[in-house]
Amino acid sequence: MIFQSTEHYILSxxxxxxxxxxxxxxxxxxIKGEPGTGKTRLAEELAASLGTxxxxxxxxxxxxxxxxxxxxxxxxxxxxxxLGSERVANISNYIKPxxxxxxxxxxxxxxxxxxxxxxxxxEFPNDLLHELDRMSFDVYETGERISAKQRPIVVITSNNExxxxxxxxxxxxxxxxxxxxxxxxxxxxxxHFPTLQADLLTAALEVFFDLRAVDALKKKPSTSELLDWxxxxxxxxxxxxxxxxxxxxxxxxxxYGALLKNEQDVALLExxxxxxxxxxx
Amino acid sequence: MWPYWxxxxxxxxxxxxxxxxxxxxxxxxxxxxxxxxxxxDLLKALQQQLIFASTDDFYLLARLCLVKDExxxxxxxxxxxxxFEGVESLDLAALIPDHWLxxxxxxxxxxxxxxxxxxxxxxxxxxxxxxQRLKEQQEKHAGGxxxxxxxxxxxxxxxxxxxxxxxxxxxxxxxxxxVKVWDKRDFKDFDQNAELNHRAMQLALRQLRRFARTxxxxxxxxxxxxxxxAQQAGWLDLKFQSERHNAVKVLMFFDIGGSMDxxxxxxxxxxxxxxxxxxxxxxxxxxxxPYEQVWRTHQRRAADxxxxxxxxQTYHSDxxxxxxxxxxxxxxxxxxxxxxxxxxxxxxxxxxLKRLLDxxxxxxxxxxxxxxxxxxxxxxxxxxxxxxxxxYGMTLDGLSGAIRHLSKRH
Numbered sequence: 001m002i003f004q005s006t007e008h009y010i011l012s013x014x015x016x017x018x019x020x021x022x023x024x025x026x027x028x029x030x031i032k033g034e035p036g037t038g039k040t041r042l043a044e045e046l047a048a049s050l051g052t053x054x055x056x057x058x059x060x061x062x063x064x065x066x067x068x069x070x071x072x073x074x075x076x077x078x079x080x081x082x083l084g085s086e087r088v089a090n091i092s093n094y095i096k097p098x099x100x101x102x103x104x105x106x107x108x109x110x111x112x113x114x115x116x117x118x119x120x121x122x123e124f125p126n127d128l129l130h131e132l133d134r135m136s137f138d139v140y141e142t143g144e145r146i147s148a149k150q151r152p153i154v155v156i157t158s159n160n161e162x163x164x165x166x167x168x169x170x171x172x173x174x175x176x177x178x179x180x181x182x183x184x185x186x187x188x189x190x191x192h193f194p195t196l197q198a199d200l201l202t203a204a205l206e207v208f209f210d211l212r213a214v215d216a217l218k219k220k221p222s223t224s225e226l227l228d229w230x231x232x233x234x235x236x237x238x239x240x241x242x243x244x245x246x247x248x249x250x251x252x253x254x255x256y257g258a259l260l261k262n263e264q265d266v267a268l269l270e271x272x273x274x275x276x277x278x279x280x281x
Numbered sequence: 282m283w284p285y286w287x288x289x290x291x292x293x294x295x296x297x298x299x300x301x302x303x304x305x306x307x308x309x310x311x312x313x314x315x316x317x318x319x320x321x322d323l324l325k326a327l328q329q330q331l332i333f334a335s336t337d338d339f340y341l342l343a344r345l346c347l348v349k350d351e352x353x354x355x356x357x358x359x360x361x362x363x364x365f366e367g368v369e370s371l372d373l374a375a376l377i378p379d380h381w382l383x384x385x386x387x388x389x390x391x392x393x394x395x396x397x398x399x400x401x402x403x404x405x406x407x408x409x410x411x412x413q414r415l416k417e418q419q420e421k422h423a424g425g426x427x428x429x430x431x432x433x434x435x436x437x438x439x440x441x442x443x444x445x446x447x448x449x450x451x452x453x454x455x456x457x458x459x460v461k462v463w464d465k466r467d468f469k470d471f472d473q474n475a476e477l478n479h480r481a482m483q484l485a486l487r488q489l490r491r492f493a494r495t496x497x498x499x500x501x502x503x504x505x506x507x508x509x510x511a512q513q514a515g516w517l518d519l520k521f522q523s524e525r526h527n528a529v530k531v532l533m534f535f536d537i538g539g540s541m542d543x544x545x546x547x548x549x550x551x552x553x554x555x556x557x558x559x560x561x562x563x564x565x566x567x568x569x570x571p572y573e574q575v576w577r578t579h580q581r582r583a584a585d586x587x588x589x590x591x592x593x594q595t596y597h598s599d600x601x602x603x604x605x606x607x608x609x610x611x612x613x614x615x616x617x618x619x620x621x622x623x624x625x626x627x628x629x630x631x632x633x634l635k636r637l638l639d640x641x642x643x644x645x646x647x648x649x650x651x652x653x654x655x656x657x658x659x660x661x662x663x664x665x666x667x668x669x670x671x672x673y674g675m676t677l678d679g680l681s682g683a684i685r686h687l688s689k690r691h
Binding site for chain 2: 017018020024027030166174175
C-alpha cells in the first residue's frame, strides 16, 4: 500500500484502493462527494505521506485551461518595447508557467490537485484532455514542447455543479466519497480529538446524525462542521447531558451556529422541535 | 484469482479474460456506458496486482475503472450481483425463473432444514406461495413477517431467519461478510430513473433558474460601455445588459386525494424543493382534473376556492405552469360535462384544461405513476394528447425533460 490512514486522516479501504490504483496506473483520480467529506484534504494528506509537493490549482468560474499551462504577458512586453528594454528580444521572458507546467517539470513526482473542476466553464475539462492524457503541451510563442519528466499524481475534485464530459471521464478513475458511517466518523473524530470523553462523543454524534436525517435541510452538516462544533463544545465545556436534552433552547442544540449555516434551517429545526413538544404533551 | 495469471497455463488465462469480457457485457446489458478503453484499464490494474484474490476488492477496482458517475453505481451493483451471484435483483423479482430459485434454495438447505420444509408442504408449494405473494406485493419491503423483503422473519426475503426462507437479492454463504456491498444497493438513490429525492429535485429545478437569469436589460454593462464610448471618440455611450436575478414565475397545480395518496411523499418533496427554488411561485390544488375552480389549500374548503377564470385574469401568460397528478381517472371525468366525481361541472375538464393551456403556453404535466403503466390508462392517453405530449414521469430524467421544455421560449 502506497497510501494509508494517517494519524489525522482516516482513509476508507475503498478510497485507499482508488488512490493506490491511480498512483500505480498514473491516471487522474476524479473525486466526488458531499461538501466537507475531505476531498481536498485527501490530496494534501497524499502529498504529505509521499513527502512531495502539493501543487494546488484552485478552479474558479473564470478559470481557463490555458492558465494551467502558461500565460503570455503581452502587455508588459509592449511596455518594455516602448521603453527599449533588452528583455524584449527574448519572448520567453514574458511566458509565465502555469500549475500544470510546474507539475510537469518538478524534480520529484508531485501531487497536482485540480480543485472543484465543476466551477469552471463547461468546456474547461475538454480543453485539458490532451494535456492530462499525454502529459505534454506546446508553447506556441517559443515553439517549445513541455513534457512531464514523470507523470504527476493528479487528483481532481468536483461538487457536481456541472456534469463533466464523457471523454474527460474516460481518462480518469472515478470515486464517490460517501458520507462516513457512525464507526468511521467516530474514528475520524478521535483522530482529531484523541482525549474526547466517550459520553460527549456519543451524545454529539447522536445529535449530529439526527440532524442529518432531517431531509429538508438546505445544507446538511458534514464532517468538517462536526469537527468545528466539537471544538466549540470542548472550548465551552458543554456537558453531554445538555446535548441529550432535546428541548434545549427551543430544540436547538448548543452552539448550533457551527452546524447550521442558514436561518431557514434554524427556523425549520425550531418548528420541528415545537411540533415534537406538542406531540409529546 | 486474477492476479496470479502469470503462472497460469494459457487456456486458463483465456478463460479468465473471457470471464472478464462476459462481465463487461453484463454491465453493458444493464445500461452502463463503459468502453473498451476502460476495460483495458481494468486489465492493466489487475496486471499490476493491485488486489489479491478478493471479490470485494475486485468489486471496488472494477467500479473505480468502469463507472464514472455515482448515478451509475446502482446499475453497476445490480450487474455485479447478477454476474457474480447469478441473482436477479429484487426489482426484477417478478421475472425470476424457477431454475435459479430451485438450485439456489436447495444449496442453502441443511438436512434439518429440509425436514422442516416438509412441514410446509415441500418446495413446490413454497415456490407457489412465493409467486403469489409477489403478485400481492407491490412495493419493496423491509421488516415484518409476511411480505417479501429484507430483514424480517417471513419465509421470503433476504437476511432473514426463517428456516424455510427463500432468499431474494442475497445469495451465497455470507460467511466472510454478512451483507455483500453490492447487494446493499446503497447508491439506489443516485440512479437517474430511481425515485427523486429532495436534493435531486432541487438540482433539476435549478436548471430553470439558470435560464431565468436572462430578462430585461437594466444593469450597466461596463465593458460594452467602454468599447462603445471609445468608438464614439469619448462620447459617453451607456450599454445595458440583463440582470442576473431569478425572474422565472411558476404556477403549480397539485392533484390531491384519491389515487394520489400513494404519491404523497414524492409530491411533498417536489413541493419543498420548488418552494425553496422559486421566488414567484403559486400553488393550487385540484382533484383528478382541473375544472372551473381550484383551491389554495389542500383541504379544498369552499372559502379557499379560486375560480379558474379569475386565475387566468390574475396571472400573466409568462407564468410557467406545472401540473402534478397521476392522471388516473375515468375518461368521462375529462371529456364530459358533469363528469366530475365530486360535483356537477357544467363544462368538461377538457375545456378548462384547454383554456389554461391556451393562456399559459409554457406548461408541463408531471406524472408520479411509473411511465411503464401509462399506456394502461385511457385517461393518461387523453391528457397526454391535451398536453401535446408534455407529460413527464416524476423521475430525475422526467423532471429534467420537463424543465428543459419549460425553459424553451414560446
